[in-house]
Amino acid sequence: MTFFGLTEATVAPLVRELTRGDLDRDETRQRFARAAWTGISEPGDRVAGALVAALGAAGALEALIARAQPVEFAASVADAGGELGSEELAEGMARWAPRLASGLAVIALQQARRFGVRLVVPGDPEWPIGVDDLGAHAPIALWVRGDPALLTQATGGVALVGARAATGYGEHVTMEASSGLVDRGYAIVSGAAYGIDGMAHRAALASDGVTIAVLAGGLDRFYPSGHEALLTRIVEHGAVVSEVPCGTPPTKWRFLQRNRVIAAMSAATVVLEAGWRSGSLNTAAHASALGRPLGAVPGPVTSSASAGCHRLVREFGATLVTTPDEMAELAPRDDREHRRGDGLGEPVGADGRHPAARGLPPDAIRVLDALSTRAPRDSGDVAARAGLSPAAARATLGMLELDGAVTASAAGWVKRRTPAAAR
Amino acid sequence: MTFFGLTEATVAPLVRELTRGDLDRDETRQRFARAAWTGISEPGDRVAGALVAALGAAGALEALIARAQPVEFAASVADAGGELGSEELAEGMARWAPRLASGLAVIALQQARRFGVRLVVPGDPEWPIGVDDLGAHAPIALWVRGDPALLTQATGGVALVGARAATGYGEHVTMEASSGLVDRGYAIVSGAAYGIDGMAHRAALASDGVTIAVLAGGLDRFYPSGHEALLTRIVEHGAVVSEVPCGTPPTKWRFLQRNRVIAAMSAATVVLEAGWRSGSLNTAAHASALGRPLGAVPGPVTSSASAGCHRLVREFGATLVTTPDEMAELAPRDDREHRRGDGLGEPVGADGRHPAARGLPPDAIRVLDALSTRAPRDSGDVAARAGLSPAAARATLGMLELDGAVTASAAGWVKRRTPAAAR
Known part of the structure; x- marks a missing residue:
């Protein structure tokens, strides 16, 4: 049993710090490998996801380190019941190779320890099972600051998202929505951006509710920096999550992929205010593609800040919602099946298509x-x-x-x- | 050939004044009988409509005057290819009899002459064929002030309706909608009420467009009285219509029935602002039951004046519309078939059920x-x-x-x- 060119003495203490409970040697290796994969592959990399699913994170990483021949690689995936062509595997290896330095994973783990970041992997009791509906596009692991146990509440919770450029109207409605949903027992999931997202988290905190922020970059540096105090409070009372390791800056790509995690984690997504090309429409598209209920709050037709919401209702089958009760109807608490959606096929935007980047x-x-x-x-x-x-x-x-x-x-x-x- | 107890010398000049072109004796009788029926039966009386359709207006009136036996009456309707039970005919005769005084029809016609009111009946080139989709609930005739030839433009036009208690926002959006649709060649149909209706007519007039007001009472007295100047301008540049004769006051029942005419006349109906129980939701229900496209303009969820519009989108399948272009899409000018709707079954509210009077x-x-x-x-x-x-x-x-x-x-x-x- 190897530790990917590292010693067990290096790896085991690092991994142990990130995890609750005892781990045997293989679990330690698998967790380390998953942590490494979150840095090696970009979020939403379908080939990486399928590879890890077939061979396990450690097996996949070993084969990668051993520079396996793509044809043999594909054969071993097929033996494990997976299905990946040698060509896409070759392409994957080519894009993973530039990041294949075991030192990077160690640094990420050391940073995680420094910032009190935990690692949650599929199968952990804390794992938010909604993201499994993303299939091969699901996160390989999640990094968490705050209370990882709260992540399971995202599964029945509501994602409240919207434009950074929010109006007073949008912020008011978001505050009502967030506190109203908290009063009804829902966790609030959002992206901690300025505008609607920030208001959703703030109102949830003010109502002593559970709130979960999903970030696009590593958890060693909070983004946006103006929300550092807010995110610190979310860490204290809720959870802040990312699928990329410490040291990873947020990029446009990672914002788009972050949106899929918000949508998949939650039972329903509501867009509160969004311009015609707001990034929150991307979250909405993910929710819709996953078969998750999608709501949009209308506003004055004279306000461009509501144009995206109206567009969601007109063109994308979003349900028009006007009150916390109507939002709660999207994610009924007495219908647990509802929470998981239909998992309809490939998520939209897995190819990175964003309305603004069409x-x-x-x-x-x-x-x-x-x-x-x-x-x-x-x-x-x-x-x-x-x-x-x-x-x-x-x-x-x-x-x-x-x-x-x-x-x-x-x-x-x-x-x-x-x-x-x-x- | 009788004239219902009157002489031809009394009837013919009156009828001639209300009609363009020459009429032979039978046409004169039929027109007089239709005029009389608009006073004898309440708007939307299915039995009256079916009776007139089977026997002709004059034949039906004669049988009524002769106090026909319900069973024989039903037999003659069946001979003519109609279908009415003797019981519903007996009930119809019982409710029509109290108004069966030939003098009333003569007075209505004299009043019509005095106010320059014309009579338009099915088959006239001016008849707005959309109302035929109401079947037995269709108006038996329409009284018109202004230019009757404009009525045909209602068929491809858009009904813009909404609450009396409109906000500045609602009036602004209505003005944009009405003038924008006029610019695109649409006639604007509405009910001349305060608030949204009035603004729809005003903006159409200001844009030199065709606008048609449908009233619930007789055309000898304009209602609401505060809109007398507006209605006078509509008479000069458009048309004002009613299905009840002069001397008939507007009542709640007639408002509800008037709404079905607005919806049926037009190619599409758009509700611009409406409270949770606004009467304009009744017009929307008629449009929807007739298979006519129905649009609703969203507004702030904090405004109760938009709650009815949001309800239409949420519960009644209305299309959310935000611009004149989106409203025009509901009634495409290049798709003439669209204008007629699907004529799906009985119109809702033919039984008089109104949200506020449920x-x-x-x-x-x-x-x-x-x-x-x-x-x-x-x-x-x-x-x-x-x-x-x-x-x-x-x-x-x-x-x-x-x-x-x-x-x-x-x-x-x-x-x-x-x-x-x-x-």
Whole structure:
């Protein structure tokens, strides 16, 4: 039994700190491997998810470290009852390889210990089973600050999401919604962004309710920084969750993937206020694709901050909701089956398509995320940051250069400041 | 060929004044009979509608005057391809008889002449064919002030309706909707009430559009009186319509029936602002029952003036609409089939059920309409005013007395001022 090039003496104490109860050697290895995978693959990587499901996190990691031949790799997945083509495995290995340094996982675990971050994996009693409906796109593990036991309450809870650019009306309605749902016994799940998200958490805390914030970056640094005090309070009274390890910055890609976790964790999603292209529509699309009930709060047709909500009702079959009671109806507490949704097929946006980024391929979003407007980076660095193979990174950089979104110099690639195709 | 106890010399000049073009003797009789029927039966009387459809207006009127035996009456209806039971015919005759005085029709026609009112009957080029979807509940004739030729434009037009108690928001959105639809070539149909209706007409006039007001009472007196100037302008530039003859006051029953005409006339109905129990929800229910597209404009969930609109979207399948373009989509101009709806079965509310009067039977609404809080009336008078048989009027009065809604004295029946069951 190996520890991926590390010693058991290095790994075991680190893993033990992150976990409740005793672990045997294999459990320790599996947990370490899951932690490592959250840094090696980008959130929502279907091939990584299927691979871990077939071979176990440790087996998959070992094969990766051993640079398995894709054809043999695919055969062993098939032996384990999984199904992955050698080509997609080869592509996966190419995009995972740039991040395959065992030191990174150790650093992430050390940081986690420093910040009191726990690791929750599928099968743990704390695991929010709703995310399993994401199938191969499900998180491989979740990092948690606060009380991990509260995560199970997300399963019957309601996600309250909306625009950063909220109006007084939107904030008022969010406050009523959040405190009303808390009074009815629901946990409030949201993304801790400015505007609607922040108000949802605040009102839940003010009503002594359970609230869970799902972040796009590592839990060593709270984002947005203006919500550091709020997130600290959520840690004290609720839980803050991420599927990426400490040290991972939030990127556009990770925000989009974070949204799928919010939608999948909760029994229902309600959009309280959202512009025509608000990111919260992406959360709504995930909820809808998962067969989770989706609600939208209407507002004045003269307010662009409600245009996205109206769009959800008109075009995406969202239920119009106006009161906490109507929101609670979306996630009935006496109908436990309801909570799990229908798990209808592939989640929308698993390919990274976001209303605001429509037409921009997932790789392009991730490469733009990996670039700076000032510091030039070489394509290998870009590949590692984007979680793409060097070849894919180079091809995407070339495409984006043609679009005028990025420029190359001798020092490396930079993102242009206001490219048409970028965010 | 008789003229219902009158001479041709009395009838023909009156009828001729109300009609364009030449009429032969039979057409004159039929038109006079239709005019008489609009006063004899209450709007939406299914039995009257079916009878006129089977025997023609003149034949039906003659049989009524001759006090035909219900069984023979039913047989002659069956011979003509109609279907009416002798019992419902007997009940119909009992409720029509109290109003069966030929002098009333003559007075109505004289009043119509005085006010420049025209009579439009099915088959006329001006007839708004949408109302035919009401089947036996369709108007027997329509009285019109203004340009009757504009009525055909209602068929492809949009009904914009809403609460009397409109907010500044509702009026603003109505103005945008009405002028935007006029700009796109749509006629605006509404009920000339205060609030949303009035704004819909005003904005249409201001945009030089076609607008049609449907009233619940006779056209000799405009209701509401505060809209007399507005209705005079609609007469000059559009058309004002009613299915009841001059001299007929608007009653709750007639408002409810008027709403079915608004919905049936138009290609689509949009509710712009409505409280939880607004009368405009009755118009919406008619539109929906007729298979006509129904739209509702959302507003702040904190505004009770939008609660009815949200209810329509949540409970009655209304399409949420936010712009004139989205409203126009409900009544596409290039899809003429769309205009006619599906004509799905019996219209809701043909029985007079109104959200605000739920639980109160149609006869009770009509009897309450027929009573005064001050002037006592005997049951025969009440029967004639309510368009009910004396027996039905007496029975209903007794029921309402038990409910405490009406009281009897030696002088007659009066309505109590704030009865629980009344309006």
